[in-house]
Amino acid sequence: MNPGHPAFDRPGGEAIDRCRRLLDPALRQAVSVLHPWGARMAAFTLGWSDVDGRPADGDGGKSLRPAFAMLSAEAVGGAAESALPAAVAVELVHAFSLVHDDIIDNDERRRHRDALWKAYGVGPALLAGDALLALAVGQLASRPEAMRHLSAALIELVQGQTADMAFENRPWSGPNQVTIAEYTEMAAGKTGGLLGAAAAAGVALGGAPELSDRMWTMGRDLGVAFQIVDDMLGIWGDPGLTGKPVHSDLRRDKKTFPVLAALNSGDRPARALAALLESGATDEESVQEAAALVERAGGRAAARAAADSYVAAALATMDEHLPHATDLRALCAALVNRAR
Amino acid sequence: MNPGHPAFDRPGGEAIDRCRRLLDPALRQAVSVLHPWGARMAAFTLGWSDVDGRPADGDGGKSLRPAFAMLSAEAVGGAAESALPAAVAVELVHAFSLVHDDIIDNDERRRHRDALWKAYGVGPALLAGDALLALAVGQLASRPEAMRHLSAALIELVQGQTADMAFENRPWSGPNQVTIAEYTEMAAGKTGGLLGAAAAAGVALGGAPELSDRMWTMGRDLGVAFQIVDDMLGIWGDPGLTGKPVHSDLRRDKKTFPVLAALNSGDRPARALAALLESGATDEESVQEAAALVERAGGRAAARAAADSYVAAALATMDEHLPHATDLRALCAALVNRAR
Known part of the structure; x- marks a missing residue:
């Protein structure tokens, strides 16, 4: 547990912490069935051990998705534990x-440590990723009311990715530039699907499957917000907190929301930004100038x-269907506050 | 359809062909939901199109697993169509x-064409593989009686892989050498799990879920036989038929059954084989000598x-529980006859 982690300094942190205490033994149990080599890679990537397999108190991430599943179950009057299989599944x-993303993007660092492929090689890491996915499916194989949401999220996830x-091969300007609508669909899939599955499976396992489709929509809205905030942290965030190199998105033609919105403004800074991005320059000075132009272009x-x-839309859905879900509401609000 | 393909020259070929006609539109339908880029990669890897997306009459493999699912459903009195979701899932x-295997093993060729990663790059191919898996899970998400077998097979598959x-890092001789028992467990997972899932899900969807566990065991036995035959084809098979470079397993320390069995004989050719393999020589002459020594050592x-x-064990299970399953029986027999 990293006490300096932003998620724990904010409203919702106590509930996340409580969910995390429920999650941890169940997640370790799920991973324990793996081949020793797979288990070691899983323990490394989940922050439980160092690269040699020695126990470590590493940063395993914020566990927001499992908290989402468990607090959703509580919000419909179920026990947090009832959603534990879904919580473990979404975390896996x-x-x-x-x-897999780190392999695809050739990212060498993740959570202040080597990415899994960097530590163990591409082949083993690819297979370890497959193993985590197989375990996730196993968690919900006999629970179709939750499985259908996990399955939908998996398809959305790969479609979004x-x-x-594909966006990386699209131009920064002209008729074939990426639109905000295309970005939103991508983010809803890549990031929203799993949040949607967490909430939908959570209420289903908590006893209110009739709310699943609403919660799915809510989770997708939150996912879009979450991805936009992630994009902002990638440009203006503190690498000491994010654990990622600064400006890596800008260096590799990632079509992030702030850049697309800036280009859309059509003002002089937008045109200068488009010219700079189209030049393909990746030196530090150019990238800093690009970040400044994104800000100046709005x-x-x-x-x-x-x-x-998007957070407001998610909260409106929640207020309509789950008016007393205090912890879940605080968790949603904490998501967008990360950037501030 | 490749008329020269061994599966179609043998008993069971007609039934496989019939299953394949049912499978093809359902498989195309499943893949059609993908992002255009993912769909193009899927079409290439399934043999439907060339690397540029033009329709091709490529070799999409033998479709034995889907036939297994559908003939298992028929064997318990169900319609082949009832097992179609499982058939599509196991093929995906x-x-x-x-x-993913071709990425992990750095294999450049598959079914007489470039491997997917070679044609489109590692990142896109990795993601296309993930997409195929997500679609597979989607096929059975609402069918827990079949999903539980697919889920078990997924875990077995990654464990076996x-x-x-891990075997590749183990020595050829001495106390840490790979045993036949370890090989068998690996093959039962890597190759048997999915055949087991096909048969178990097939009978479950065909109306006899009480036979699923028996069919799972039968499929795993067949899988071990199938993997051993595959190992033999890798050494003595015709690359013109297998579509893979000859002797690639021998070149990279793969612990295949014929080699392990030869080493286990303890005779003079076995000792010569161990010495040759431990020398690490990968030139054509050494590899041919190794193949000859494997044969001489039995x-x-x-x-x-x-x-x-293993085929006899599978057939005995089948004869006990499904005495009239003529097509399924012929398919099982065809598996091991591939090598002859």
Whole structure:
């Protein structure tokens, strides 16, 4: 547990912490069935051990998705434990997606340590990712009311990741540039699907499957907000907190929300930004200038406004259907506050 | 359809062909939901199109696993169509595993064409593999009686693949050498799990879930036989038929059954084989000599005997529980006859 982690300094942190205490033994139990080699890689990527398999108190991430599943179950009057299989499943899918993403994006660092592929090689890491996904499916194989949401999220996840990858080959300007609508669909899939599955499976296992479809929509809205905030942290966040190199998205033609919004403004800074990005320059000075131009063209403000608006939509859904879900509401609000 | 394909020259070929006609539209339908880029990669790897997306009459594999699912449903009195979701799922999982295996093993060729990663890059191919797996899970998400077998097979598959990979770092002789028992467990997982899931899900969807556990065991036995035959084809098969470079297993320390059995004989050829393998020589002459020594040390005969014995065990299970399953029985027999 990292006491300096932003998630724990904010409203909702206590509930997340409580969920995390429930999650931890169940997650370790799920991973324990793996082949020793797979188990070692899983323990490394989940922050439980160092690269040699020695126990470590590493940063295993914020466990927001499992908290989402468990607090959703509580919000409909169920016990947090009732959603534990879904909580474990979404955390395993999240871990799987990070392991494969780092291979795909050639990212060497994750959570202040080597990425799994960097530590163990591409082949073993790829297979460890597959193992995490297989374990996730196993958690819910006999629970179709939750499985259908996990399954939908998996498809959304790979579709969103494929779209995100395809965006990298699209131009910064002209008729074939990536639109905000395309970005939103990508983010809803890549990031929203799993949050949607967490909430939908959580209420289903908590005893209110009739609310699952609403919670799925709520989770997807939150996911879009979450991804926009992530994009902002990638440009203006503190690498000491995010654990990722600064400006890596800008260096590799990632179509992030702040940049797309800035380009859309059409003002002089937007045109200068498009020219700079199209030049392909990746030196530190150019990248810093690009970040400054994104801000001057209104990309940062537009991103914050969009994130706030998606969170507001999610909260409205929640207020309508789960008016007394205090902890879940605080968790949602904490998501968008990360950037501030 | 490749009329020269061995599966179609043998008993069971007609039934496989019939299943394949049912499978094809359902498989295309499943893949059609993918992002265009993912769909193009899936079409290439399934043999439907060339690397540029033009329709091709490529070799999409033998579709034995889907036939297994559908003929298992028929064997309990159900319609072949009733097992179609399981048939599509196991074929997608098989395709996923080949795509990821080729990345892990750095294999450049598959079914007489470039491997997917070679054609489209590692990142896109990895993601396309994930997409195939996500679609497979989606096929059975609402069918827990079949899903539990698919889920078990997924875990077995990654466990077997991990064990297989870990074997490559083990010595050829001495107390830490790979045992036949370890090999068998690996093969039952890597190859048997999915055949077991096909048969178990097939009878479950065909109306006899009470037979699923027996069919799971039968499929795993067949899988061990299938893997042993595959190992033999890797040494003595015709690359023109297998589509893979000859002797690639021998070149990279794969612990295959014929080699392990040869080493176990303890005779003079076995000792010469161990010395040759431990020398690490990968030139054509050394590899051919190794293959000859495996045969002289009895590895080929032992492999054939072991494969026959696992098929006999599978057929005995089938005769006990499904005495009138003519097509399914012919399909099982065709598996081990591939090598002859």
